[in-house]
Amino acid sequence: MHTTTTTRTLAITAVLTLGLTLAGCSTSNNSSDVSSSSSTTSAASAHNRQDVMFAQMMLPHHEQAVEMSDMLLAKGDGVDPDVAALAKQIKAEQSPEIKQLTSWLKAWGAPTESEHSGTGHVMSGMMSDSDMSDLNQASAKDAVKLYLEQMIKHHEGAVDMAKTEVDKGGNTDAVQMAKSIVSSQTEQITRMKDLLAAV
Template sequence: MNRPVLPGLALALAATLTAAVAGCSTGSEPQADAGPADVTFAQMMIPHHEQAVEMSDVVLAADGVDPEVAELAEQIKAAQQPEIDQLRSWLDEWDAPEQPHGGHDHGAMDGMMSQDDLTALADADGADASRLFLEQMIEHHEGAIAMAETEVSDGTHDGAVAMAEEIIATQQDEIDRMREMLASS
């Protein structure tokens, strides 16, 4: 009584493949909802990035700023404004509020400059403005990296985790560059 097993095996394989294909993503489905770490990351990174853009605007308006510092400030603005827009889009998609943020004394956020820090930057020009911007932005970027590292370890939203990984890489490169600029000035 030898029966061929191929027809039964073929039916079992077909059923398994059908179930697997039904569970596959085609890329058109929305991503899984964000977890608490993702929401917190977006809520905190928006004002953090906004301040980096503000600091860049301040140094770009100063007289006699080192051209390399001005170029870096332009790069920071160009990178961070689209991230702000994406973070806001995600908060909207996740039906999560953007945290209110009056002033710049955010004790819970590493690397944020105080109003006095921003005033000192605005009052500086030339080499002093260049140096102060670099010193402040190093501290600011270190804070962003710390927040991004938390997102990488605790986040669940693929896009937010990928952004955090990009922030870590990009801002660490900029920190290294800023330290070199300070050392050569």
């Protein structure tokens, strides 16, 4: 009888010990996973005010560049093929960036519009309503020249904004996008100046 009780006690103790050990392992692993997951999330979303301003200002800037490109391409066969190819490239590069910029602002809990919107503040390189109307109404030949002139200024403004982000931004991905913008749009400015000289 005594032996049976002792055996039972030892068995129960062993089960409890095993259970606590497993629970300890489980708790340890879970907290480790949560910690790892949250640190990854915080690293991805880490940002400063400059990142927010960059996204808020580059978003409408990109949207206007795509709109300008659509206007030019709508002119049809009368558009110089080299300029049309450039417009398509600009759309292909900037459309995905528009989605990314919007996604960042949403993740950061920031509005997609800058605090400067509607206060008369004009972002560097942005076309006015009158500029956009002129481009929209121009003939295919005139539109090519207008598009190149306007897009050079537009790109120069974007490059300036991107350089500020590279210098002062805190979000790794946003800074990387800014570097890409500086590189690709600087190269496109050179191409546009060459194309404009030939018009």
